[in-house]
Amino acid sequence: MAELLDERSRAYLRARRDDDILCDLDPHKAHHASGLLLLQCGDADISCGLLDHYRQLSGCDRIHQITVNGGALNLSSASPVPRRRAYAITGLQLMYEIEEACSLKGLDKVVVCGHSACGAGRAAKLSEEDAMRLIVQGKLELREFFHRRGREHIEIGSMMHVRWNGDEPRLYFLDAARYARTFMPAPLTGT
Numbered sequence: 001m002a003e004l005l006d007e008r009s010r011a012y013l014r015a016r017r018d019d020d021i022l023c024d025l026d027p028h029k030a031h032h033a034s035g036l037l038l039l040q041c042g043d044a045d046i047s048c049g050l051l052d053h054y055r056q057l058s059g060c061d062r063i064h065q066i067t068v069n070g071g072a073l074n075l076s077s078a079s080p081v082p083r084r085r086a087y088a089i090t091g092l093q094l095m096y097e098i099e100e101a102c103s104l105k106g107l108d109k110v111v112v113c114g115h116s117a118c119g120a121g122r123a124a125k126l127s128e129e130d131a132m133r134l135i136v137q138g139k140l141e142l143r144e145f146f147h148r149r150g151r152e153h154i155e156i157g158s159m160m161h162v163r164w165n166g167d168e169p170r171l172y173f174l175d176a177a178r179y180a181r182t183f184m185p186a187p188l189t190g191t
Contacts, residue, residue: 029173035064038066099151111158113160157173
């Protein structure tokens with residue numbers, strides 16, 4: 001059963017849409033001829049629809065998926081999502097999986113995608129604000145990981161899949177650079 005957004009969550013997401021942190025996805029920027037890796041939540045209520053939605057918007061048919069409960073929420077070293085269960089894959093493990101998949105499949109674009117409302121995020125008691133911060137932080141940590149490993153050429157994008165209560169879900173570009181400049185106190189490096 002799909003999680004519903006409460007009023008506070010809807011208000012937060014609308015505000016991020018109004019300040020252009022969540023923007024409509026530009027099909028030309030979303031398309032990547034050689035394909036891409038999509039890190040997403042394995043949520044059965046959104047995963048197939050998200051993939052179809054992305055394919056329809058981008059025209060990209062070659063999408064390698066990595067799914068794990070919470071998806072992009074797991075990347076950040078500050079995330080409580082993997083720590084709430086002893087068996088979970090950590091952000092660092094995910095980064096190695098992403099790197100290996102890019103190498104095996106010849107991919108040079110990664111998209112980290114969060115969704116609202118996420119059951120794994122709710123189980124970890126994350127607000128939508130917490131979740132967005134973790135997705136952006138995870139993207140920045142993944143970029144740093146690639147940089148340290150000589151893979152600066154791999155492009156990293158971020159998206160948010162939002163199921164507005166009762167409406168069709170929308171897929172947004174998550175402008176991590178704008179978010180970080182606006183909401184993260186530490187200096188931004190290399191987004």
